[in-house]
Amino acid sequence: MADKHRISFEPVDIEMEVGEDEKILDAAFRQGIHLMHGCREGQCSACKSFVLDGEIQMERYSTFACNDAEVEEGYVLLCRAHAFSDCTIELLNFDEEELLNSAPLQRIRTEVLEVVPHTHDIVGLKLKPVDPPAYEFKPGQYADLTIPGTDEHRSFSMATIPSTGDHIEFVIKKYPGGRFSALLDDGIAVGDTIELTGPYGNFTLKNGHVLPLVLMAGGAGMAPVLSLLRHLSETGDTRRIRFYYGARTPADLFYLDEIRALGERLPDFGFVVALSESAEGADALGVAAETGMVTEVVEAREPELHRSEVYLCGPPPMVDAALALAARQGVPDDQVFYDKFTTSVRDE
Known part of the structure; x- marks a missing residue:
């Protein structure tokens, strides 16, 4: 059994235990500590x-x-870091509201309810929680889905909100050769089990915030923004x-x-759509549409x-x-929140 060590986080005065065989970020999730994170792949x-004291090695x-200079100074990525002694770590980015108040990490078995094409390369996937039959999360978050028949996973943002308890909805972009997304054409069917x-x-969304909201999305980035909108409307x-x-x-609109x-x-x-190649036919859709990149449209408006x-x-x-905009x-x-998809990890 791997040795265990104590991790002390500053300046938030939180301690936890971590085994040498688990990454520090994973150990935090296991113990209900919601540290800031993104891709979880380094x-x-x-x-x-920043490591104030202790021995840490990264995968x-x-x-x-x-970069190498930062590592020499003592910076680490918690998603790749293993502790080999008791450590004191300074958190550079953290949300005190969520550190100990986020939904706990859960592992559930789901059943495929629906696979539906939204566009030529965007597919909707609906899953029903089976064991356990409930799933707790916050609007805008994402989950790991295990690739059927393997131990590998891919991460996808959820488009649903917690009050929609009978299913969990994902919006997934298909990529040529994508190990998960390719199965949406031939391989994943209604009734299948996905972990x-x-x-x-x-x-x-942050509790108590009152500033106006500007939401920007592209491709499968529709999923978490739709989740936020559903919650805001509700x-x-x-x-x-x-x-x-x-x-x-x-x-490409849906x-x-x-x-x-x-x-x-x-x-x-x-609601405004920005069409980078052609806006021909947009008038018939009944939405405000402009030609150009979405950032150009936002900058002008x-x-x-x-x-x-x-x-x-x-x-x-x-x-x-x-x-950059x-x-x-x-x-x-502290007024900018973002989720950057990568093809190997987030929307494959």
Whole structure:
């Protein structure tokens, strides 16, 4: 049995136990401590922290997330880090509200209820929790789905909200050769069993916040933003809410009727699609559409972006461009929340 050590987190005064054979981030999830995280694969730096004392070694990681000079100074990625002594770690990014108040990590067996194509490369997957028959999470979070017949998993954001207890909905982009997404065409059928582990992610609405919301998404980034919208509509949120969705052509749009219906229940809601290749035929869809990248449309329409909370979700180029826009517009870091998909981990 692997040796166990104590981890003390500063400046939040939280302690936990970790085995040498488990990653520090995984040990935190196991004990109900919700540390900041993103990809959980050493690629995004969301869990970057600083070792004040103790011996830590990391598994393979991207030097873009934590470069050699930072590692020499004592920085680590908690999703790749193993402790080999008692340690004191300074958390650089944390949300005190969620540290000990997030939904616990759960492992459940689900049954496939529906596989439905939304566009030529976006598929909807609905799962029914079976054992246990309930699943706790927050709007905007994601889960790991085990690839049937393997021990591997892929991570996908949930489009549903907790009150929709009879099913969990995912929006998944298909990629050529994708180990999970390829099965959505031929391999995963209604009635099949899929193991789910979650919830993960910090792309959640913050209690008590009152600033206007600007939501930006592209591709399968629709899923967590739709979850947020469903929650905002259900709770009757009164803030100004603007949703910008980026796609190539009108044929790449989906969920338009539901977004329209959700918006009708919100007092100050606007929805705009940004079409990067062609807007031909968009008028017939009954939505406001502009030609260009979604970040270009937001920059033109949101001159007061710095006075909003900004939620970004989609492929890395879109999120990187949106983060650059937020920086140019002077949006404070604590008003920007993002989920950056990667093809190998998040939307495969």
